[in-house]
Amino acid sequence: MTLRRQALAILILLLVETGAYAASDAKERARAFVRLPNWTGQWEIVGVTEDESGGIAQSLDDIMKGIRHWGPPPYKPEAQAAFNKFAAELRKRSQADRTAAPPQPVCAWGFPMLMIQTPLMFEILTTPEETAMIFSGREMRHIYTDGRPHTPKENLWPTFWGDSIGHWEGQTLVIDTIAVNSPPDGKYPAVLYAQGGSGTELAMVAVFSSEAQFIERIRMIDKDHLEEQMTILDPVNFTAPWHISRQYRRVTGVNRMIHEDPCEGEDRNPVVNGHYTIAPPASPPPPTTNGAPSGQTAATK
Amino acid sequence: MARKRLVPAAAIVIGCVAAMGASNGPAVMPDWSGQWENVGATPDATGGFNESLDWVLTHLQWSPPLNAATQAKVDAMQAGERKRLDAVARGENPADAFKACTFGYPGLMLDTPLMFEILPTPKETTIIFSSREIRHIYTDGRPHTPKDELWATPWGDSIGHWEGQTLVMDTIAVKDPYGPPDGGSAVAAFGDVEGFLTIGVLSQQAHFIERMRMIDPGHLEDQMTIIDPANLTAPWHMRRTYERVQQIHRMVYEDCEGEDRNPIVDGKFTLAPPPDEAPQPTPKPK
Numbered sequence: 001m002t003l004r005r006q007a008l009a010i011l012i013l014l015l016v017e018t019g020a021y022a023a024s025d026a027k028e029r030a031r032a033f034v035r036l037p038n039w040t041g042q043w044e045i046v047g048v049t050e051d052e053s054g055g056i057a058q059s060l061d062d063i064m065k066g067i068r069h070w071g072p073p074p075y076k077p078e079a080q081a082a083f084n085k086f087a088a089e090l091r092k093r094s095q096a097d098r099t100a101a102p103p104q105p106v107c108a109w110g111f112p113m114l115m116i117q118t119p120l121m122f123e124i125l126t127t128p129e130e131t132a133m134i135f136s137g138r139e140m141r142h143i144y145t146d147g148r149p150h151t152p153k154e155n156l157w158p159t160f161w162g163d164s165i166g167h168w169e170g171q172t173l174v175i176d177t178i179a180v181n182s183p184p185d186g187k188y189p190a191v192l193y194a195q196g197g198s199g200t201e202l203a204m205v206a207v208f209s210s211e212a213q214f215i216e217r218i219r220m221i222d223k224d225h226l227e228e229q230m231t232i233l234d235p236v237n238f239t240a241p242w243h244i245s246r247q248y249r250r251v252t253g254v255n256r257m258i259h260e261d262p263c264e265g266e267d268r269n270p271v272v273n274g275h276y277t278i279a280p281p282a283s284p285p286p287p288t289t290n291g292a293p294s295g296q297t298a299a300t301k
Numbered sequence: 302m303a304r305k306r307l308v309p310a311a312a313i314v315i316g317c318v319a320a321m322g323a324s325n326g327p328a329v330m331p332d333w334s335g336q337w338e339n340v341g342a343t344p345d346a347t348g349g350f351n352e353s354l355d356w357v358l359t360h361l362q363w364s365p366p367l368n369a370a371t372q373a374k375v376d377a378m379q380a381g382e383r384k385r386l387d388a389v390a391r392g393e394n395p396a397d398a399f400k401a402c403t404f405g406y407p408g409l410m411l412d413t414p415l416m417f418e419i420l421p422t423p424k425e426t427t428i429i430f431s432s433r434e435i436r437h438i439y440t441d442g443r444p445h446t447p448k449d450e451l452w453a454t455p456w457g458d459s460i461g462h463w464e465g466q467t468l469v470m471d472t473i474a475v476k477d478p479y480g481p482p483d484g485g486s487a488v489a490a491f492g493d494v495e496g497f498l499t500i501g502v503l504s505q506q507a508h509f510i511e512r513m514r515m516i517d518p519g520h521l522e523d524q525m526t527i528i529d530p531a532n533l534t535a536p537w538h539m540r541r542t543y544e545r546v547q548q549i550h551r552m553v554y555e556d557c558e559g560e561d562r563n564p565i566v567d568g569k570f571t572l573a574p575p576p577d578e579a580p581q582p583t584p585k586p587k
Binding site: 033159 | 329330332334418420421422424425427433434435437439441446454456458550552553554
């Protein structure tokens, strides 16, 4: 065989092998897609329902019982003292707020509030590489299931939604989240508070350290319900793992996502008789003075 | 007889499966995972664009077939905008800047410096932008939202279907989050730090058709056609390409409350720690 023929043979071999690899990759991805559960549609938390006045249909007591079904957070003594002080401050502020101006709109709930205690609709999109949870408040969780580890420390900082990776155990999505802080300004680590009744009744449920790690197991328990089991490991604040469970039910009456724009004040999903509905704009759109965003719009991205 | 009864039953089953295939997408959903950015709309380290407005106007496809009335309106808008550009060139500060938390459609697809992810699934494809804007394209065979439940939003009402590995999207009911005053949406070109120019104004009846496909492992193509008999004399075609973001492999959101964790260094998106822990980026000379 001449050198030229040998080179040609090697080239053909390489091409065939590359093609075979790409084809087998695509086949494996197709198989992975087929194995994914179908969680399409819109979901909402069972037991936290927005009422028609903009508050929560359930009482604060009922909400607290649901969250503490597996017991209160297992605080270390020093963390318990800090929590008690924090909770008392919130209670005081909450009572003062009842006579003060209406609360400011919340532009972000953050994790873990989104999964435990918010009246927002959400969608879950599952692909082999990633599962995305998209909430009607324009908050997103990205759970990367492509086998990557958590973001390396030098590129990691806390955000409202944390850094999530995950994997599938059969039809159960196992999520691992770290690096979470709290809205509105991210100055505090993650917190969990409960809101009930008119929505101004507040109670602090848990304060986590920046070392907290959240493990979730989400699975479909029947065609209209998902179950969430969350275990929180916090070596700084807790003496043991703390468990919370929640169920999500399929939203009936709305079959598409309509994004509330909390920062601009629109809510197009009023709750009527305990169910989400779709409403036209409450008032005419605000007048504008120019036809296009300014240059600074681009600058702020 | 039994066999004759089986034949139509089998035909129905096959027909249903075929119909499901048509509405629910291709047998193998394309792998468009990763982060993408608009070619020709690259943010620079100063917070503006790498590309000059002149470059954007000449290198990206625009050419709107505006009717006379709309052309007159756009000419008037451009006259004001060019005065503003001249003032900026003279070093003056027009002091009319405001912070925009929402770009809206179709700007998101045409000329914004945002990262985005695309998640194609059989019944829905979502496009998620780093400004916390989301497009939902339902591919489950549904029609557009009925008129009595439909209103214009910055992202419109989108449905779609798959033609092989091409996602065909159909969007209506779009309004620009910041104008124009009579509803509808505007298409603008951006460049430099302060540069923008209105290219076209669309009515609330504008109808957007997009064909999105992967043209090579590092690039997606979007061919957009806008049909708007109220403002256009013919369908308006624009083509854009998106390239894979090289150095970031997860979504990091810019926060309307003021944090930007994706500063641009040497023309590339990078990741940065919180501003109070990081050195301020050095403005890049133009």
